[in-house]
Amino acid sequence: MLIRKNTKAFKTILEIVTACQSRSDREKLIRLYITRAGHTLEDRISIEGIQDDAQVFYEMNYQTVLTYLNSSNHQLHHSDDIPGIYFFRSTSNKVWDEAPFEFDEAVKKEFTSLPELPVLRKKGKAEKFVLPVAKIKTEPKGKKEKTPPPKIVKAVEEDTKQPNYKLKHTLQFTDLDKVLFRQPKLSKKDVLDYYNKIADYILPYLKDRILFGRFQSDRGGASIEMNTGELFDDKSSPRPGWIQTSTVSKGKAQKEMFLCNDRDHLLFYAEMGCLEFDSGLSRMKSIDAPDYLVIAIDSNDPELEKVKDVALAAKEILTGLQLPSFVKTDGMSALHIYIPLDAKSKFDKSKNVVEYICKLIRLKIPTVTAMEGTDDDYGKVYLNFSLNEKGRALIAPYSLLPGQSAIVATPLSWEEINDKLRPEDFNPETIIQRLKKGGDPFEDLFKKKVNADALLGRLEENYSFLF
Secondary structure (H helix, E strand, C coil): CEECCCCHHHHHHHHHHHHHCCCCCHHHHEEEEECCCCCCHHHCEEHHHECCCHHHHHHHHHHHHHHHHCCCCEEEEECCCCCCEEEEEECCEEEEEEEEEEEECHHHHHCCCCCCCCCEECCCCCCCECCCCCCCCCCCCCCCCCCCCCCCCCCCCCCCCCCCCCCCCCCCCCCCCCEEEEECEEEHHHHHHHHHHHHHHHHHHCCCEEEEEEECCCCCCCCEECEHHHHCCCCCCCCCCCCCEEEEEECCEEEEEECCCCHHHHHHHHHCCEEEEEEEEEEHHHCCCCCEEEEEEECCCCCCHHHHHHHHHHHHHHHHCCCCCEEEECCCCEEEEEEEECCCCCHHHHHHHHHHHHHHHHHHCCCCEEECCCCCCCCCEEEECCCCCCCCCEECCCCECCCCECCECCEECHHHCCCCCCHHHCCHHHHHHHHHHHCCCCCCCCCCCECHHHHHHHHHHHHHHHC
16 A cells, blocks of 8 residues: 555654654664565565664665655655555566554654554564575584684663763763664763864864854754754743853844753753854954954765865965964765964955965866856766854864764864875874873864965965966
């Protein structure tokens, strides 16, 4: 039976699958199956029964189910012969029963408020299935080695104890076993542990600045301002009295913005669901004057090959201009180059400086670069200077990003901009090891500061004839 997308039944199934994505017990609530290409439900294989690789296949097929539910090319069906089994058929193939799945009876208790709950099934015994392997040459006859016994993994009891982060204020941490990242698999407790360990490194980029954030459910779009209206409903969940705020003018309106000046605040926001921490380029005491500017170099290529080449070309130009420069990944497809400022110039001047530098980079390597927003940017590396505006936010060094993979926006040395650079190599575990071994590449960021007005004057005097 076809379940159309505009029905309550479909919307309920989509909501349940989406909600279970970050739960540690999702394998119990939603059971998945595999069907070979062209096969039907009768030939399904329980992922739970696949020996050794069950977890890998579950993750892949869960994402497939979620993708198909949001796809216009796949239609959801409920089996007429096996009540409780759901599957997909593509618009181009009406025979193959793809990505079958079923809901456990426990779903009814968890999602009782939703309309038209799906048909539920009792848990059955999963038949064991061993994936076929390639044939290998037989060894000469001789002494047979004993096959080692399979490892028995004991279930670990859930740790309900509160973590001890030695904070000044009492915080109640919740859902500590909730899975927030899949690659590597990290729970909310792991994320809190990371921000506790990295606090001294990330806080210099958050202190006394307008705070922005992205939450665990947000994998796209811009970060949101961390103001009282966004984070709290004061009537039902009043914020703790010790949380620091600052009032900022937004046109004629006044907004009360949250600050993140210490470890207590950092972990409080992480407990509230904030995974990514972004901040403005200026401090509250000099809100109209940034203390660093940023050149963003981005492309649609996740491998960063062209981006790295453009970043090295930018480094040559900055060295020629005798400017200090520092580089970091944004955790995705871009590199950010920082130049420290003395916080004595307005945003419009620093933005003009970055635009000039981007134009110089464009002149140096015109075949692979384009100013962002221009018509000739297809397949090229974008040079973005628009981040240097008042009210814009930038992901802070050492912040995590929401998504399937636990990737950290990571400061680098210029020597690391090479063929081996892969943003996905930087995760909470490797970052801590990296800092212990080599220190912080951004340690000297604010030691040598530049005046944006003087720099803009120098650029206009020496290079304006080129444009």
